[in-house]
Amino acid sequence: MNRLLAAWRSTCAIAYATYQEWAAYRSHMLISLFIGPTYFLVQVVIWQALLADGGTIGGYDRTALMSYYGAVLIVSTLVFDFADWNLQMLIRSGKFLTVLLRPMSHRGFALSQKLGHRCLGLWMEALPIWLILWLVFSIRLVPASTGWFVLSLALGFLIMFLVNYCVGTLAFWLTRTAGARRLIGFLRDVCAGVFLPLALFPHELQQLLFFLPFQFITYVPVQVLLGHYELAGIRLGIPEIVGCQALMALLMWGLSELLWRLGIRRFSAAGA
Template sequence: MKNICKRQLDIFRATVFTTYKEWVAYRSHMAVSVFVGPVFFIVQVFIWNAIYSTRETVTGLTLTQMLTYYGIVNVINYLTYDSSDMDLQWHIRTGGFITFMLRPISYFYYAICQKIGHRLLALWVEFIPVYALFLFVFKINLVPASFFWTSLSVMLSFLLVFLTNFCIGITGFWLTKTEGLRRAFLVLRDVCAGSLLPLTLFPGFIQKILFYMPFQFIAYVPIRVFMGSYELAGISMSIPEVVGLQAIYVVIMFLIYKLLWHLGTKRFTGVGA
């Protein structure tokens, strides 16, 4: 057991380090995304300044709170970004996945190690510069209400983004090309997760539907945990309660991944290898 744990830890270190070193060579490509978040935020500033010119609050949020919401959206996205769906479907489509079936390591473990290495580089290339920009230039309060609960919620969001995207990638065993499904899913996810609009802006009956879907735990929940309070569809929960519920959804998505993976790998024929 000890040798197995040591071996898995060695694989983790090697994969994370290799991915980090690989992407260091292309860090200028990642640095371009540093401009995307601030530009999106500036657009939101213009829109919400116009909206708040005739009112003081929108669904209980002041202008300052609304802009803080979008500032948090941006910085969290840099920590949780994932492309495992695109990578997996590419390996399936080209037949390259067959090499992973012959390796003494699961593709799932390899993919999540890659994501960790990629996001470690993003921490100083993307996250820190944008965080400093929002904090010192835009004067957005990016100090979490509770560092512990916010960190835990963001880590769970990190896992949930990976699991949901990975499940989309698994559909490549049936569809081969998943670009259309991937784009549709990303739009649905961003809308239902609260990345584009706070979920409290939706009508009450839609909020009730969104409350039971996993998407709110990707963005909306970490943001509200960051801000120190949670409310959706008229339901208020304490921070520990909502983070606990977030953890449950991570477990559910993991079980869904296991089922889809079991069914999908049976269909793999190595086309293109």
């Protein structure tokens, strides 16, 4: 119990320090207040043109699509992560050696940093974007079940971090990871339903995506917010899909631990 309390205090302290650090450079975050709604506006123009006759596509009409993309914008803002860049930078620059001397695991430290960073993003990015969607686009996003949405969002937050952390460990094997990170990041967003609802993908691809971690980052929290879930003809209740999300978080935690251990062994073997 004492160890858990000590770990919690360390997490809060790191998160608060990160919050204060990024608050000093909050102009970086304010840029998202322009980028996010602009991306959403592009989606509005595209889908209004495609569904000008009032039809539907993949079970979505214009109203449903606008709600979907609005929810994607909010969820993507809240789960945003840069653990892959941070870890590869430490390894490539040699500063990783100092990480090994800390009494706290780097994964726990990085997760605490992300927590502080996104707490700042909650009121500086997500809340203003929510108000813009409501006041400008008349899209009021209210969770069908607040408790399940918060839990699903927290799990998506964790899975996003773990996926990126696994990508960051590639720096143990690769000299430069920028290209790999961009490619994997793009595929992650495609498979998470950021650019298109996964229901619009071919059925066979939907079946594959159901078993990959990416849909649990964005698509699942969005569907939980909207109050229903279906993919590849599989319909699950909100508690069931959130349970699947929790299982995926455990699997990704195990994968990140495996890659970390293998990477540390290689890093040591390199004579660092």
